[in-house]
Amino acid sequence: MNVLKVSRWTIAAFVLPCLLLYVILVFVPIIVSFYNGMLDWNGIGTSKFVGLSNFDKMFTNDAYFWPSVRRTFLLAGFSMLVQLPIALFVAILISRYVRKTGFLVSSYFLPVILSVVVIGQLWKTIYNPASMGGMINQILIKLGLDSWTHSWLTEPKVAIYSIILVALWQYLGYHILIQFTGIQNIPADIYEAAKIDGAEGFKADRYITLPLIVPIFKISVVLSFIGSLQSFDLIMVMTGGGPAHATDVISSHMYNMSFLSMKYGYGSAIACFLVVVCLAATLFINLLFNRLDKRFS
């Protein structure tokens, strides 16, 4: 039980500044967003209440909306099915084979802390045509694979995968670090006991590391899923959603609608969709892992 008995005013002085700022700048805007989503408004002139017609248009009559949702989930899928397993594999290998882990882990982690603008521009330069000094195309030409060269960010079919690669590259180190820390927190005596019972090496990983890493793995899954849903800066920096909407995801579509096409009402409707999907996804993943947890224990 907390001991400090204080007056209401003291409590208010401690809590209110933070809470008010937070509610006004985070909760109120979301609620306003839901209302704005029902307006036909360009942000400056008079607004007209149009009910749910923005949402109706979004779901049934916007050629770019569903493709942008599909790409968002494509990124999430790649992140969860490619990036996370690789990260787990690397984390297991590091914890088994490396004695001084600091250098390796912090080197892998380095791209995570860099600004997405720097990362995006760096990779834009790497993806440039060979005539503009792009590294990948220059390597391909050196190897005699001229036919494999692409203008990676301007060909509609290739562009989204080029961006996904960068996202996977940047955050791989984050997931390695998280899962590596998780493995290190598994008590060593469990492995020793297993050794006596004859479980060593990959067998120990299968029966000890994997089940015990589930809670930490969940964190990675949530981060990668929510991160993918909110992936935004990288796309804005690298392509802005182009060419011809070929790399639009939900949030970049929302941004372009609100700030470039000046359809504030419609943009708000997309923002609401994003908020709802984020909340639903977090709930869903938590439920899923609770089940998984029960099955393992």
Added chain:
Amino acid sequence: MSQSVSITVAKPVAETRRSRFTFTKGIVFAFFGILLVTQLYPLIWLLIYSLKTNEEILSGNFFALPSVWQWSNYSAAVEGGNYWKYLGNSVLVTSVTMVCVILLASLTAFAITRFRWKYGQVVLLIFLLGMMIPMQGTLLPLMIMFKNIDILNTHLSLILPYIAFQTPIAVFILSGFMKTIPQEIEESAIMDGAGVFRIFGSIVLPVSIPPIMTVCILAFINIWNEYIMAATFISAEKLKTLPFGVYSFVSQYSVNYGAIGAFLVLGALPVILIYFLLAEKITKGMVAGAVKG
């Protein structure tokens, strides 16, 4: 006698194990090496790129070092790109935000964990709920709000939402820590006649330095790198923060490749320097942030 026996028996076992070890170990370390190259080489490549002339960049010898190191690229970037201005703005915005986040969040966390009142857990829940809200959803309403109260295009329009979006994780980490401070400390402080503010300022806050460091690191990385709000709320050249400055420099100087590379290096440099000094603290802080988030 028994000793010598055990040694002769143990030896061959150890040897075979070691030889098997070296083979798999070799493969594993080769794999680590490849991964190290893929994670770091783009950054090293950028560094070399930033010191080349346009001709060298376009010639296609991406492995080659520059024949003459073009430091002029850096002076072009610093002078043409307002580097110091952007850096100063970033330092200002980030430091003000960090101080406010720590102050506000630790006050709230203190109230949640140490005061005897009914709604502590409710407040904590409100903050937790907010962690799931995507920042992009608030962009448009915030812009209209800031326009109405006339702070759009000032540093305040960045600092306020930055504080708001950093508080949930900060409150969560700090209250998690403050819960563990033994109550005897307060009890004896009350005996000595210390008031609530005194207890907070001279006992709880100094003890909480480790979690405050974690909060600082998380806030620093997030705010220093933030781009979208900066690009949406700020339009005046002299107010831009570093990521936005990097972006505008790149779009303006699209033909001077070396200078672009130099500006990107300069943009990454502050964070990399801090990372070199505090790598372990930063990785630990980021994990703590992820795990508690």
